[in-house]
Amino acid sequence: MTSAAIRVTHLRKAYPGKVAVQDVSFEVRPGEIFGVLGPNGAGKTTTVECVAGLRQADGGQITVLGVDPQAHPEAVREHIGVQFQETHLHDKITVREALGMFAAFHANPADVDNLIGMLGLTEKADARFKTLSGGQKQRVSIALALIGKPAVAILDEMTTGLDPQARRDVWDAIRAVREAGTTVLLVTHFMEEAERLCDRLVLIDSGRVVAEGTPADLIAATPDAASLEDVFVARTAASSPRHVFA
Numbered sequence: 211m212t213s214a215a216i217r218v219t220h221l222r223k224a225y226p227g228k229v230a231v232q233d234v235s236f237e238v239r240p241g242e243i244f245g246v247l248g249p250n251g252a253g254k255t256t257t258v259e260c261v262a263g264l265r266q267a268d269g270g271q272i273t274v275l276g277v278d279p280q281a282h283p284e285a286v287r288e289h290i291g292v293q294f295q296e297t298h299l300h301d302k303i304t305v306r307e308a309l310g311m312f313a314a315f316h317a318n319p320a321d322v323d324n325l326i327g328m329l330g331l332t333e334k335a336d337a338r339f340k341t342l343s344g345g346q347k348q349r350v351s352i353a354l355a356l357i358g359k360p361a362v363a364i365l366d367e368m369t370t371g372l373d374p375q376a377r378r379d380v381w382d383a384i385r386a387v388r389e390a391g392t393t394v395l396l397v398t399h400f401m402e403e404a405e406r407l408c409d410r411l412v413l414i415d416s417g418r419v420v421a422e423g424t425p426a427d428l429i430a431a432t433p434d435a436a437s438l439e440d441v442f443v444a445r446t447a448a449s450s451p452r453h454v455f456a
């Protein structure tokens with residue numbers, strides 16, 4: 211057995227009237243940036259919520275750093291940083307105050323101002339949360355996921371709503387935290403993001419893995435594909451991926 215940072219084996223999760231995840235398996239190696247890609251409703255968020263111990267699976271096994279997040283969600287949450295699509299903070303709290311407050315929960319937090327700088331928020335460090343744009347709030351939520359210097363960061367659609375420069379700042383920040391030793395599990399439907407940032411990825415469609423590998427391997431293995439976008443279109447039922455090269 212390899213010492214995978216995350217191992218998901220035959221995951222299955224149904225909601226009333228809807229099987230969101232039919233059969234998903236993958237392994238994330240320590241220090242990787244690993245992507246979970248797929249069309250809308252493919253089961254990406256449900257999968258990573260189960261990995262984070264936020265949802266109870268109906269079947270399959272998951273380990274995160276060797277611990278089962280379904281059986282021991284608190285034990286896993288000590289070692290992971292999670293960013294999901296919505297972040298709610300008090301309107302009046304400033305960016306620096308929010309990060310300082312969350313830093314205080316961790317034994318060995320990241321430097322607040324350094325993280326603010328990495329995410330391109332220096333000019334907004336003393337701005338109140340309610341005055342931030344959607345993209346700025348989004349970057350605060352990423353910073354909150356990273357403030358504890360987690361062994362594993364789980365980021366869901368982290369750059370949706372960001373302008374191209376902010377998106378590139380976030381990619382650089384993710385590369386930097388990976389260099390510092392964090393394993394990154396990333397949900398995205400931006401093909402360019404996956405191609406540039408991910409070491410390996412799984413492509414999920416209708417709750418099943420339809421492809422897995424490095425972006426280059428997937429492109430090479432798909433007839434006539436010149437980009438991950440081509441792989442996406444060829445391997446999933448989606449005729450036109452959202453936000454391609456947005």
Ligand SMILES: Nc1ncnc2c1ncn2[C@@H]1O[C@H](COP(=O)(O)OP(=O)(O)OP(=O)(O)O)[C@@H](O)[C@H]1O
Nearest residue numbers: 225226228230248249250251252253254255256257
């Ligand atoms: N709480 C819920 N109750 C019922 N159905 C749900 C729930 N959450 C998700 N679903 C359904 O399960 C399926 C998978 O949803 P999920 O959010 O995991 O997909 P996704 O790949 O992350 O999609 P998106 O890219 O749109 O966020 C979808 O059909 C969705 O409508």
